[in-house]
Amino acid sequence: MKEDVVNRAYDEARARYAEIGVDTEKALDKLQDIHISLHCWQADDVTGFENPDGTLTGGIQATGNYPGKARNMEEVRADVIEAKSMIPGSHRLNLHATYGDFGGKRVDRDQIEPRHFEGWMQWAKENNMKLDFNSTSFSHPKSGNLSLANPDPAIRDFWVEHTKRCRAISEEMGKAQGDPCIMNVWIHDGSKDITVNRLKYRELLKDSLDRIFERKYENMKDCIEAKLFGIGLESYTVGSSDFYIAYASKYNKIVTLDTGHYHPTESISDKISALLPFIPEIMLHVSRPVRWDSDHVTIINDETMDLCKEIVRSDALSRVHIGLDYFDASINRIGAYVIGARATQKCLTAALLEPTPLLRDFEAEGKGFERLAMLEEGKSMPWGAVYDEFCLRNGVPVGDAYLKEVERYEKDVTSKRG
Ligand code: RNT
Numbered sequence: 001m002k003e004d005v006v007n008r009a010y011d012e013a014r015a016r017y018a019e020i021g022v023d024t025e026k027a028l029d030k031l032q033d034i035h036i037s038l039h040c041w042q043a044d045d046v047t048g049f050e051n052p053d054g055t056l057t058g059g060i061q062a063t064g065n066y067p068g069k070a071r072n073m074e075e076v077r078a079d080v081i082e083a084k085s086m087i088p089g090s091h092r093l094n095l096h097a098t099y100g101d102f103g104g105k106r107v108d109r110d111q112i113e114p115r116h117f118e119g120w121m122q123w124a125k126e127n128n129m130k131l132d133f134n135s136t137s138f139s140h141p142k143s144g145n146l147s148l149a150n151p152d153p154a155i156r157d158f159w160v161e162h163t164k165r166c167r168a169i170s171e172e173m174g175k176a177q178g179d180p181c182i183m184n185v186w187i188h189d190g191s192k193d194i195t196v197n198r199l200k201y202r203e204l205l206k207d208s209l210d211r212i213f214e215r216k217y218e219n220m221k222d223c224i225e226a227k228l229f230g231i232g233l234e235s236y237t238v239g240s241s242d243f244y245i246a247y248a249s250k251y252n253k254i255v256t257l258d259t260g261h262y263h264p265t266e267s268i269s270d271k272i273s274a275l276l277p278f279i280p281e282i283m284l285h286v287s288r289p290v291r292w293d294s295d296h297v298t299i300i301n302d303e304t305m306d307l308c309k310e311i312v313r314s315d316a317l318s319r320v321h322i323g324l325d326y327f328d329a330s331i332n333r334i335g336a337y338v339i340g341a342r343a344t345q346k347c348l349t350a351a352l353l354e355p356t357p358l359l360r361d362f363e364a365e366g367k368g369f370e371r372l373a374m375l376e377e378g379k380s381m382p383w384g385a386v387y388d389e390f391c392l393r394n395g396v397p398v399g400d401a402y403l404k405e406v407e408r409y410e411k412d413v414t415s416k417r418g
């Protein structure tokens with residue numbers, strides 16, 4: 001898009017928003033301050049560098065075999081840098097424990113150390129990205145159906161040790177970047193068929209978490225992620241939503257809300273205001289479930305819009321961390337990053353441009369028609385022009401201009417991967 005076309009559309013939009021009392025410049029400033037945590041695992045279908053030939057277990061699946069997936073650390077890094085060049089603003093990178101720099105050696109999960117991630121810390125600094133982290137309890141011979149909730153003390157201890165080490169690594173990352181590293185614990189633990197030991201496994205998980213979180217750190221933050229069910233683990237999930245919300249509110253932990261991890265009719269946006277009075281912060285895994293936790297690429301839809309609006313209406317941008325979590329192997333993987341990140345930002349843009357004070361006045365005055373009418377009008381207000389201006393100011397492709405760049409990178413780089 002030509003620069004002057006973008007500028008003209010923006011000026012029009014600015015005037016339109018001013019009429020309803022919204023300052024687009026303020027919205028742009030706020031948007032600039034939102035750093036999305038990009039999930040490293042979109043680049044390589046959650047494979048990691050520990051065992052590139054291993055299969056993905058733990059009830060999650062990356063479906064599709066689009067050519068060009070990243071095969072090693074260099075390729076993941078190159079792909080993330082490429083994706084980031086098309087996403088306006090500065091963003092974070094969310095690493096999984098299996099993405100360490102193991103130098104070709106077999107380093108088991110209970111042996112990982114900060115030194116395996118020093119290269120990442122250096123790389124992140126050079127590329128103006130901050131790191132977040134995740135323990136990895138899936139795709140491992142000891143994963144089975146139960147990890148932190150395993151009644152076998154040897155297996156449970158192994159995963160407790162792994163998760164403790166992940167916290168120590170996160171602490172080093174946080175220290176190195178002068179900003180807390182947010183570490184997520186998600187485990188797949190569950191049962192394919194009916195279990196008569198629901199309480200037992202949950203008590204074991206609680207005890208494991210207590211042991212894991214015993215040590216206090218200054219430069220990292222813990223978050224815990226629930227799930228409805230995994231593939232092959234359909235009848236019972238140890239770490240359910242109730243379980244983690246209870247745990248987090250009792251022990252002051254961050255709750256991770258993955259938008260794919262709830263009953264299809266549940267609204268995730270409504271959980272923001274339900275949780276904020278009780279827990280310090282929220283981490284989001286913005287995804288798009290299609291019929292199940294299918295991890296399709298995030299798009300602009302009612303769910304993503306509502307989620308962003310609820311964060312903004314709750315004035316909680318500093319308490320809600322936004323990360324992405326999907327792994328689509330059926331389309332260009334770099335394009336998938338760009339679409340999902342930009343869609344999330346577009347929804348945030350629309351949310352930041354909402355005339356909330358006006359809407360709240362209507363509500364206080366009992367003017368239901370007026371409130372609904374303005375909400376409807378907001379849907380077709382020119383927030384797209386404001387986002388285009390944001391892209392322009394950040395020096396990234398505006399509108400569909402990124403298609404050509406994604407295609408160029410595919411031609412020059414990813415299509416040449418074996
Ligand atoms: C799985 C969870 C979890 C994973 C990543 C890879 O259902 O959403 O967050 O997607 O840790």
Ligand code: ZN
Pocket residue numbers: 186225258285325
């Ligand atoms: Zn998730």
